[in-house]
Amino acid sequence: MVIVLIRTTVRADVDRAAYEALNTQMYELVQTLPGFVSAKDFTSSDGDAVSMVTFESLEALRAWREHPDHVIAQHRGKTEMYASYRVEVCEVVRAYDFALPSV
Amino acid sequence: MVIVLIRTTVRADVDRAAYEALNTQMYELVQTLPGFVSAKDFTSSDGDAVSMVTFESLEALRAWREHPDHVIAQHRGKTEMYASYRVEVCEVVRAYDFALPSV
Numbered sequence: 001m002v003i004v005l006i007r008t009t010v011r012a013d014v015d016r017a018a019y020e021a022l023n024t025q026m027y028e029l030v031q032t033l034p035g036f037v038s039a040k041d042f043t044s045s046d047g048d049a050v051s052m053v054t055f056e057s058l059e060a061l062r063a064w065r066e067h068p069d070h071v072i073a074q075h076r077g078k079t080e081m082y083a084s085y086r087v088e089v090c091e092v093v094r095a096y097d098f099a100l101p102s103v
Numbered sequence: 104m105v106i107v108l109i110r111t112t113v114r115a116d117v118d119r120a121a122y123e124a125l126n127t128q129m130y131e132l133v134q135t136l137p138g139f140v141s142a143k144d145f146t147s148s149d150g151d152a153v154s155m156v157t158f159e160s161l162e163a164l165r166a167w168r169e170h171p172d173h174v175i176a177q178h179r180g181k182t183e184m185y186a187s188y189r190v191e192v193c194e195v196v197r198a199y200d201f202a203l204p205s206v
Contacts, residue, residue, distance in 0.1 A: 091193060
């Protein structure tokens, strides 16, 4: 499993409607790809925001990075929309869980 | 860098004050360890909660897992406090960022 953590800030003069539309479009697209697991936005109590996108493998993530529509969106993001971003690609090296037996 | 994602639910009958006190104590302890980077709690708009704890390395994480006070706390968590938990240990395999040059 691969978890991508994404933190972004948009430019002050960004076209909000265009930004939201592109975001929605990409969110709908990524969900159709093989190996996509989940995508969700999180916020901390002090206003730190992070998007968490999970794929089954690094190969599935690569297919997403290289998807033609996504490549165009990435370019628009960088040239028109984002003031900054930080992306961390994380591989799950170990996972464990615990649950009380239900009564 | 190693990011640990932790999702927990506590038992309905948990002693809230004891649980919060133990949590605070562990949070204060982990920050004193070499290789600790950050710890923060996040929530999604649909109420999904995740704690994100970052260490410099798997070795730093191991030192935390094996810290005597933490071992005791883990045991209390499992026997007295948690209804369930899920822990994912993630290694950052790639990171990149972008920032507009400041004017």
